Amino acid sequence: MAIKLTTGQRISLRKEAPGLTTLLLGLSWDLLQEKGIKKLFKSDFDLDAAVLCLDEQGRLRSGNDVVYYGHLNHPSGAITHLGDNTTGEGDEDNEQVLVNLPQVPAHIARIVFVCTIYECFARRQNFGQMGDAYVRLVDMEQEHEIASYSLSHDDYREQTAIVLAEVYRQEGRWQVAVLGKGMRVGSLQALVELYTTP
Structure with missing residues (x-):
């Protein structure tokens, strides 16, 4: 049974998914029509x-x-974004990212998963207006859902980006930490700059 993660929680991938090679992060969110508020937004x-x-x-x-x-593929071949879903349509994951852990270059110590809302300021959208949304981690070899994390929190009202979770090395082994850090930035580029400015 998949673990229902909470903000700040940490799990060991070695313990929860022994032999894990390829990790999938799936992001899903409800259509606005299903919440009856689509008419409020363009x-x-x-x-x-x-x-x-x-x-x-x-x-x-x-x-x-x-x-x-x-930029769908990391040069190492270790990380692949499977493409952009611009509306949230679909029954399963709306967006997916694959990480081949053995191929991750040695200089990468932390793999941080983030989520932003495209043109959030122009569209006047934030996570407080969302329907149900969640992130899940899947062991692709075993076709086993390891854990999931809900994004539908009052904590994210007015927030336009969330630093979801990170997979990080600890003594040569991969661990997962749920960060759940909301912030208000206008684009992915603005979020990226927070990790490039000394």
Whole structure:
């Protein structure tokens, strides 16, 4: 049974998914029509999942270490974004990212998963207006859902980005930490700059 994660919780991938090689992060959110509030907005919600590959100092070394809808593959081949869903339509994950853990380059100490809302300020959208949304972690070899985390919290009212979780190295083993840190930024680029400015 998948673990229902809470903010601040940490789990060991070695314990929860022995032999894990390929990790999938799936992001899903409800259509606004299902919540009866679509008429309030000119556009559908477009959530964008992205991955920031950080070094031991918690910094991005280059733009190649950001994997998102405009840069779908990390140069190492270790991380792949499976494409952008701009409306939230679909029954399962709306966006997915694959991480092949053995292929992750040695300089990457933390793999941070983030979520932003496309053109959030222009569309006057934030996570407090969302329907149900969640993130899940899946062991692809075993086709087993390891854990999930709900984004439908009052804590995210007025927030336009969430630093969801990170997979990090600890004594040579991969661990997961749920961060659940909401913030108000206008774009993915603005979020990325927080990890590049000394």
